[in-house]
Amino acid sequence: MFLTSNVHCAPLHVSSLSQLNSQSVFSVKYAVKLLKKLADDGNFKLGKVVHALLIVSNHASENHVIQNNCLINLYSRCGQLSIARHIFNRLRQRNIVSWSTLMTGYLHNGFTWEVPKLLKDMVSVDNLFPNEYVLSTVLSSCSNGGLLHEGRQCHALVLKSGLVFHQYVKNALLSLYTMFSDVEGVLEILKSVPGSNNITDNVVLKGFLDHGYTNEALDVFSRMLSEGSVRDKISYVNIFGLCARLKDLKLGKQVHCRMLKSGLQLDVFLSSAVMDMYGKCGEILGARCIFYSYPDHNVVSWTTILAANFQNECFEEALKMFLQMELQDVVPNEYTFAVLLHSCAGLSALGCGKTLHARVEKTGNGTFVVVGNALINMYVRSGHIEAARALFSNMICRDTVTWNLIISGFSHHGLGEDALYMFQDMLAAKEQPNYVTFIGVLLACGHLGRIEEGLYYLQHLMRDFGLEPGLEHYTCVVGLLGKAGKLDEAEKFMRSTPITWDVIAWRTLLNACNVHRNYGLGQKVADHLLRLNPNDVGTYILLSNMHAKVKRWDGVAKMRKLLRERNIKKEPGLSWTEIRNETHMFVSDDTQHPETAQIHEKVRKLLAEIKPLGYVPDTNSVLHDVEQEQQEGYLSYHSEKLAVAYALMKTPSQAPIHIIKNLRICDDCHSALKLISKVTMRMIVVRDVNRFHSFQNGSCSCADYW
Ligand SMILES: [Zn+2]
Ligand SMILES: [Zn+2]
Secondary structure, eight states: OHHHHTTTTOHHHHHHHHHHHSGGGOOHHHHHHHHHHHHHHTOHHHHHHHHHHHHHTTOSSTTOHHHHHHHHHHHHHTTOHHHHHHHHHHOSSOOHHHHHHHHHHHHHTTOTTHHHHHHHHHHHTSOOOOOHHHHHHHHHHHHHHTOHHHHHHHHHHHHHHTGGGSHHHHHHHHHHHHHTTOHHHHHHHHHHSOOOOHHHHHHHHHHHHHTTOHHHHHHHHHHHHHHTOOOSHHHHHHHHHHHHHHTOHHHHHHHHHHHHHHTOOOOHHHHHHHHHHHHHTTOHHHHHHHHHHOOOOOHHHHHHHHHHHHHTTOHHHHHHHHHHHHHTTOOOOHHHHHHHHHHHHHHTOHHHHHHHHHHHHHHTGGGSHHHHHHHHHHHHHTTOHHHHHHHHHHOSSOOHHHHHHHHHHHHHTTOHHHHHHHHHHHHHTTOOOOHHHHHHHHHHHHHHTOHHHHHHIIIIIHHHTTOOOOHHHHHHHHHHHHHTTOHHHHHHHHHHSOSOOOHHHHHHHHHHHHHTTOHHHHHHHHHHHHHHOTTOHHHHHHHHHHHHHTTOHHHHHHHHHHHHHTTOOOOOOEEEEEETTEEEEEETTOOOSTTHHHHHHHHHHHHHHHGGGTOOOOGGGGOOOOOHHHHHHHHHTOHHHHHHHHHHHHSOTTOOEEEEESSOOOHHHHHHHHHHHHHHTOOEEEEOSSOEEEEETTEETTTTOO
C-alpha cells in the first residue's frame, strides 16, 4: 500500500524496497543507504517500515551498531526523539557515531541542554573521547542554548584534545564566544589558531556585527578583502550589514559595485541586505531602486523596504507601500506592523494607528513586544498618553525599550511624577536601565525641578549601572538648572563639564535665559550659539523674542536684518489636526482654506470669550515692530489658533483636540489655549517641536515652561 502512495518520493525507495522484500537479494548495505535517504527526507512513515523489515530479518538487534545508528539518525531527523533515545539506550555496543548522532538529534530539536550531559556520559560511561564532530555539536548546543559555563568546559576539552585546529571546532568556538559577546575570547582564538576559511570569516563578522563590535568587524572585513575571500552571498550580506551599521554610504556603494561585477545574482536575501544598507545610510532612492529591480519579494524584503522608508522619515510612503504589499497578498508579520506603527507615530496619524492597532489584535500580533512597543510609541507621539499607559499595564512581556518608551512618554507629556514612579517600577522589576532610560528620567527631574535627585542619577546611579553619562544627559541637567532659574550655575556647569556642547545644549540655556528674562547672559549665549552655527534659525527667533519682551525693537530689527543678509528663511508656522482620519493643515495668516471666514470668525469669538478671564494679547510674540492693533491681528491668526478653532467647529463637544505644530508654540498662543480649554471645557493637546502641552481647565501640563 505504501509503495503506491509513496511512489512520488523517489524511485530509489521503490526499487530498494522491492529488493528488501525479496529475501534473496536483501542486503544490509542497501538498508543503511535507504535509511539515510529517508532520514534526509524526514520520511517517518516509510522509515518505520524499513525498521520493521530490519527487525523481521533480525538485522536490527542490539548488536548491529551501524544499522541502529542509522535508525537513531532517522528518528531524530523525523523529530521522534523518544524512539531515538529508546534505541540508543538498548544498544549493547555504542560507538562514537551513536553518541554524536543522538547529540545532533537533541541539538536540532532544540533540546540543547541535553547535549553537554550526553558528552559527560559518553566520557564517563563509555570511556570514549570526543572527536571533532562531537565537540562542534556540543559547542553549537552551548551557543544556541546560552550555556556559557558548559561551553567553557567544552573549550577546555577542545584544548586538551588538540582538536582546536580543526575548522569545524574553531568555527563552533568562535560562534560560542561571539554569542556571549566575548570579543577577547574571539580574538584569542583567531590569534592562537592559524588559518581561516570563508565560513570562519562569516561567523566572526556576523558575531561582531550582532554584538555591536563594529571596529573589530571592520578589521575582519579588511582582511577578507586583502585575502580576496569576499565571494559568497553570506559574506556580502554580512558586509552590507557592516556598512549599514557604520552608516558608510561610500563603502556600501563600493561593496555594491563589487557585488555587481562579481556577477552574483540578487535573491530575496541579498536584495534585503542591500536595501537595508541604503536605507540606513540615508539613501532611500537607492533602496527603492533595488526593491523595484528585483521582483520576487517576501515579507522580509517588504518589511525591509518599509523600514528603509521609515528610517528616512518617508512615513507616508511607508504606509502607501504597505497597500501595495497587501495587494500582492504578502502576509505582514510583527516587524511589518512595528514599522507601520512607528510610521504612524512619525506622522502622529492616530486614525491610521488605531486601524493598525485593531488589525494587530485581530491577527494575534499584539502580543509581540516589538508591536506592543510600537503601539505605545504611536499613542505617546499622537498625544494619547493615557492609551499608552493602558497598553503598558496590559503588556505581558516588556523589555528595556518598553520601559524607556513609557518613561520618556510621561516626561514629554509633563507627567514627571509618573515617569519617576515608572522608573522605580523598572528597577523593582529588575529591568536593566540603559543610556536612553536616564534621558527620560533626567527630563522628568527637569519638569519637577528636582535638582538634587537629577544630579544623584547623573553622578551616581548611572555609574552604578556601568553607564557613562553623555551629551544628552548633561543637556538635561542644563535644562534642569535652567528651569529652576539657576542660570549662572547652569552656565558654570557647562563651562566646567569636559564635553563638546552642541547647539541644542546652548539653546536650552538660551531658552532658560529667555523664560527667566536674564538678557545679559542670554545675549552672551546667543553670540556663542551664532558663532557655532550662524544659520540656526531657532537662535535668531529666541533672541528676537528676548529683545521684543523688553521692547528693544532695534534688537529685533537687527535680528531680522541678519536673517535677511544671511539669507536664512524662517520656517513658516504650520499646525495640523486630524479629524475623522483626515488631516487638515493650517499656515499662519492663512486665507487658502475654503472655510477661512468661518474659522477667523471662530477665533475672534474665542478671543472675545477669554478676554474677560484675563487674556491680554502678548504682543511680544509678534516679532514685528508694528502698531499695537496690527500686532494683535498678527497674533490672532497663528496657525495653532486656526487649527484649534477649526477642530472646535468640527468635533463633538466632549472630544479632546489634538494639534501638531512644527515650531515651538509661542507665548501668546500658549496663554490663549489655556483659557480656551477652560471656556470650552475641552482638553487640547498640542505637540510642538519640543514637547507636549496638554491644556486642561485653564492650565498646561508643561507648567508654563517649555
Ligand atoms: Zn502663536
Ligand atoms: Zn504648555
